[in-house]
Amino acid sequence: MKNTKQNKKPAKFVKREIKKEANEPLPEGAALNKSLPAGKGGKKIYQALRGMHDVLPKDEKYWAALYHTAEKLASYYQFARVETPILEEASLFIRSVGKGTDIVDKEMYIFEDRDGTRVALRPEPTAGIVRSYIQHGLWNAPQPVKVWTSGPIFRHDRPQAGRYRQFYQFDFETIGAKDPAMDVELILVAYSIFKDLGISTEVRINSIGDREERARYVAELTNYYRGKRAYLCDDCKNRLSKNPLRLLDCKVEGCQPIKETAPQIIDWLGESSKNYFMKVLEYLDELSIPYLLDHTLVRGLDYYTHTVFEIYESAREADPSAASLTGAQSALAGGGRYDLLAEELGGQSAPAVGFGLGIERAVTVLKALEEKKPGSIPGVVYDVFFAQLGEEAKRRSLKILNELRFSGIRPAFNLFRGSLKAQLETANSLKVPYVLILGQKEVQDKTIIIRDMESGVQEIVDQKKLEAAIKKKLIDRLPK
């Protein structure tokens, strides 16, 4: 490491030299990968792929807060954790998500593996979970099977804020039961994850009925729009033939009046679908979960039936500019019922409902929250800082640190740094109330110094009494 300094300057020098000679063709072997930046020593510097990002230590607390909350709620509501492969046969997703959807047609990472099998990186988690349910015959387990998972999802979309090509989701599914309470239970879990973290949200909800009801409605909608085709924007003209339900969320001004008088799906639901939906809403009322009936909410995957919902930051509803997420990327979670998917994938009939929650988007909101109210998302809290001086003390340190751990005291420390000054600086920036100082002298006397960082008062205690002394101080600090 000591020659780092000497190495750096020549590297810079070399780089400039090369530039000056850029007109001359480089010898073939010397050619770098031209599309990538060249770094020190002419080696290329790697960058993450477009739309892929790193989660760095400074953001860890937000991720940790989300995982803790999700785990807590999952266990309370009896969702068991499962893991399914990130890679599945491509046709699984094509069958489930649906040909003609953007996810399948333009966003899947799809390729042949070494055996020539067509595989895809999962563009959503539900298909894999249902596949797993069928493969392992989980309809023989007590129904419903309630599971959750978390992990990366891949979509080759154009990146934007709040949108990545590899992103992370929590995913909760209740498979094998059709009951409004199942729908609401899931919405409650999603809603509570946010609420427990201090994020107030609002649920948008709709019912898109069963296949027949939807088909009849789509026919009616298409019919209605066809008469007004001349007044529609180009996108809508396109949607009319490709994906009529999407006509409902057109943002073009000229299309709005047409939208307003368009038939609503709720009027085309049969008696039982309507009752089911009413029951869902009743339960939501019972729980005082704020929701908004949104008859334009249709969701983008083919497998949905009946209840569909999305969750938004409620600040967005009041004043979109006040929200942490803007534009069309502001849904924090989304899901719905998919009663026919298991059969579609060759299994027994297993009505189900589920939702996915976008972790990056939730992190964005948490960060904004922390900025507004510092301390709302606490990081790791240390009880003391442990400082050591000299070789003897360092040798003792690991042992003492281990003892502290067993007694439930959480120390911060840095065995790499030798000077006391530097260690105290670190302790100070960590806002730790006490520093334990172990030096040559203390090692010999079997004592240790406890320094109060606010008052600067120090006391020397016997190492054997350390635990008790710290615990007493920490307890005394607690607000009465």
Added chain:
RNA sequence: GUGCCCAUGGUAUAAUGGUUAUUACGUCGGUUUGUGGUACCGACAAUAUGGGUUCAAUUCCCAUUGGGCACCCCA
């Protein structure tokens, strides 16, 4: 996928067709050898990459890569 905007140390920034590219934060070290919060000193660290125009480019042009916005769509 379509259209548009952007790119200087780890972060935030200044400046310029021509010697050592500004400042702050940061990180590391120091201001007498074992004592933090403030102060002072020092070190580290950048013009994304490739090509073109030019006597000369970090600055102008093109491409690539990455970021962002709107649309499409979605978490």
